[in-house]
Every structure is written in C-alpha cells, then in structure tokens.
Amino acid sequence: MTLLNDFFTILDDTGNAVTIGLNREHVIYKAHFPVKPITPGVCIIKIVTELLERKLGVQLRLSQVKNLKFIIPISPIDDPQVTINFLHIDQETSGLTRARGEITGQQSQVFTKFSILYTHR
Template identity: 45%
Template structure:
C-alpha cells in the first residue's frame, strides 16, 4: 500500500509513497481512492516501530484529526513526521503530523505499549 522512499537526517520523518493500484483503493473508494483511517494509524505505528526499533501495541489514540483526505492519486507522496517521542519504561507516547509541502493531512497523538 505504501513504501518508504527516504528518511530525514534526524530519523524522525519518513517520506512515503502510496501505491494507487493497491487493492485497498479498489474498495475505498472506486474512482476516488482515499487512504482509510485505520491504514493511516497502521502506517504511523510501523514508522514509530522503525524509529525506536521496538515492537509496539496500540494502547490509546489520544487525538487523531483527519484534516484532509489522503488520495494516492492527488497526493502520492507525503511525509510522516514524529515531532515528539516520550518513552517511559514500557510506554511510548508520540505526537506528529502527516503532511506534504502544501497541506496537512493528519495530526496525531498516540500512546503505545512497548513489547
């Protein structure tokens, strides 16, 4: 559904590219593909795991704002930025945005349990 194309120098920003031909977009929505919210949360989680090099389990979505829909056709490439990371024993709190040069798509604040 997506691939990581590049990382920022500080390792907290992943530049990703969506695959508009992925099967998920055939159902969500035909002719006007939009990245599902659950897939956005999964992408954030996978990138957080790569950053901290630990497996995570979603504990709580404190705040999640879908500011603009992410279309793999109109916005095939975006940046997932983890602006704040707080790790406390077995808990990880992250805060960040998904955006491109022109638009913010998603703002998030999520808590994970470290496995």
C-alpha cells in the first residue's frame, strides 16, 4: 500500500528536501486519534521510504531502523505541511542504502530524526 497521493501529497521537491501536505481526512487519522490526530510512527517511516524510492528511482526494503526519535508529534491539523530533509543518503555498491535526516515544520521545529538502512528489492 502506498501512501503518496492518498495519505500525503508532495508540495515541493527541491534538492534533498521534500515538503508534503498531510491529508487530515484520511482514515488513519480517524483511528489515530479521532479528537487530536497524530501521524503514526509506522506512517512516518513509510513516507520517508516512499520519498527516498522516488528520489533514487529504486525500490527499497526496510532493513534496519538505526535511530528514530519522535521529538514532537506530527498533527495534520496543527502542522498540515512538513518537510522531510534528507541530510545524508549513501548508496553502497553492495545494494545497501543509508538515509539520515529529519522532519521539520514550517517554524523549523524538528518533529522527527531518523537514520534508516535499506536493501534494494
């Protein structure tokens, strides 16, 4: 299941930064949580993965979440737009891809920091 163009849309894709809009009406937010929705961690990882696949033009399989820090919950109501900043992307000849970055809001607050390892499918 892809989340692009359903759970989120790409608003701007410049260099290593991708700004997305979150669909506050999506069914996931109705379950997590109806009164004060926040973006589930698994959806954050999926968004990062889909954006990285799109950027690199390869299909990726999550291999290891090396580091994942949820600093501030991402609310589609309070923060309908966030930016995924890929601070470092390393594609190894062995078929591994390492991605490190952060998700920030419009006021430059950091919501999430990530360091993830993928294999190519």
